[in-house]
Every structure is written in C-alpha cells, then in structure tokens.
Amino acid sequence: MAASPARKSLAPRPETAQRREEILRAAIATFGAKGYKGPLSDIAEQVGMTHAGVLHYFGSKSALLLEVLKFRDDEDVEDLPTRHIPGGVGLFRHLVKTAFLNAQRAGIVQAFTVLSSEAVTDGHPARSFFEERYANLRVEVAAAFRSMCADEGVDAPETVDQAAASILAVMDGLQIQWLLDPTAVELGAASEFAIEAIVAQVLDPRTTPVSAVATSESAG
Template identity: 40%
Template structure:
C-alpha cells in the first residue's frame, strides 16, 4: 500500500501548511497524481481519509523522542509543536467536536480510543511520579490527567480564535501547580 502511505504523507503536509478547511480532496489528489475518485479508492470516504491523517500524525508524535520529564511536560511539548502546524489543530478540533456529538461519525471511535489511551498512559505516569515522590500523594492521577487534557483541548480552541495565546504555557501551569505542591508539602 505504498500509494496509500504517500497519500497520507502528502495530505498531512498539505493540511499542516494550508489548513484543514483550505485543503480539498482535489488538492491532495493533484499532489499525488491521482483523480479524486482514484484517491478515494484508497479510503472508504473523505472522513476516513481525515481520520487516517490524524492517526498518521499520532504515529509520528509517538515515534518522536520528546525527552519529556513527566506526562505534563510531554503534553506541553506536543502542544508547542502543534502551534507550528495550525492546520492540524484545526482538523483535530473540527473532527473531535463532530465526533463527540455523533456516535456514528467516522472519527468517533478514533477519538474515543485516543482519549482512552491518553488517559491510561498519563494516569500511569502520574502514579509512577507519586511513587517516586514527585507528585503529591493526595492528588488523584486520573483527575490530574483529565484536567490536563481539558486544558490542552480548550487552549487549542482559544488559540484558533487568537493565535497569540500560548497553549503550552497553560498546560505547563497546571503541571507546575501539581508538582510544586510536593515542594510546598515537604
């Protein structure tokens, strides 16, 4: 499926550069030398293509060595990177909102799985921080994870309205408050 991989790579770049709303199936098909029908032969629908672009972005993020010291730092680094690819943030916000409100939306399962994995992994990392004494014992790692994800998602929306907003700074603030509590409690 080399052509499908090429399509996803090119589509990811186009959306990142041009924006979600400004990237059409025609733009992508022209860039890979296919007709629109030829491009959609590789995907069940346009929505499936968009979801697969997000999966590709996630795979790239997962393969990146972010050199993060904790899950909050990792989230902050990813959010900082996202500010460099506004089209992908637009796509994420648009599709996640549509998928959250419609269980039949083609992206619904993707986002449900993505949030479940993020919550599970971040919660486990915060628990490990508690065991190491780097996070207060009276904080609930699952709640901290939910708050960080909510801040991250909410800041993406605010950033789309006003790109001067620094998304990562707000994620870092929540993490610092949780971690700083350890020093204050000692």
C-alpha cells in the same frame, strides 16, 4: 494438497508512501478548514488527483479521516525511541514539548480541534477513535501521576484521575483559544504553566482560596 506459503506483507513503495502522505496533509488542511464534511474534491485538487484517485489510496472518506488522525498522533511520538508516550515525569515533559511543537503547526492543531469537536455528534466516523484515544490517555496520565508520586515518596491522592482528565482538557481548551487568537495566548507557555500547576497540586495537595470558598458554601 499442501497449502501455499503465506505471502509476506510488503511495505508500500516509496512513491506510494509519499503520495499517501501528500493526500494526508491535504486532508488535514481540508478537514481543519471545513470539518469532515469538506469535499474530497478539495483534497484531490490540492494534490492534482481525481476524487477516484484519492479513494484508490484510502478506500473511503472515513478511512482517510482515521488515517489523518493516526498520522497526527504518530507525528507526536516520531522522535521518541519507542515511538510511544513515556511514563512518569517523562510523560509530562512530553506533553509540554508537544504543546510547544503544536504552536508551530496550526494546520494539524486546527484539524484535530475541529474533528474532535465534531466527533461528539451521533454517527460521526471518528467518535470511536476519540473515545478510545481519551480513555487511553487518561489511563496513561493517571499512571504517570502514580509513578511520579511513588518516586517522590508520597501517596498518590484520590484526585489523580481528575487531574489526568484536567490536563487533557486544559491542553485542548488552550488550543481553541490559541486558534481563535494566536496573539492573545502563548500555547506552549500557557500549557506548561497549567501542566506544572496540576502536577504540583497532585504532589503536594493544599487548600486553595477557591476550594476553601467551595467548602464553606457546601457546609452552609
């Protein structure tokens, strides 16, 4: 008996896609304010649905959480031609642009900050997501550093991997300060300053007063 032809996967109907996005945005608000423990009933109430109705679209609370995180990352690259972070100097320009964009979407930043912090705990459903996300970003940022160094005709220093991790840490750390007191920190400008400072140090490594003190202390 001949096998029946495989069914083509159909894109969700417009009304289904719209409903899913409404739930995702409600989940961003709830997870941002209350963390992953925020009840599904809070999300359901925001979109005029029942608890079961929310689960109908996503299957489980953990699946909804991962869709929220993916939704956030997709928004970061939706205006890029390839819908992917560029390489070389373009990557650093994209990071700066993202920081300025984040200053206009506190809800998404808050949800990301809360969930990434929670994810360090054992058994958290987003732990694998964040482990993979940071591992991939460190690789991509380090590769961008090496590409930019090659374009500038300089040898990439051994500190490239440290620089990549530092850029991600500075961006996330500034988001925490900004969320706590938006009037004290200009998220976009502060992120731009930090990224440019780290990039400059990679392209033209030099001894700074801090590193000089650390070197003298270790020698003593």
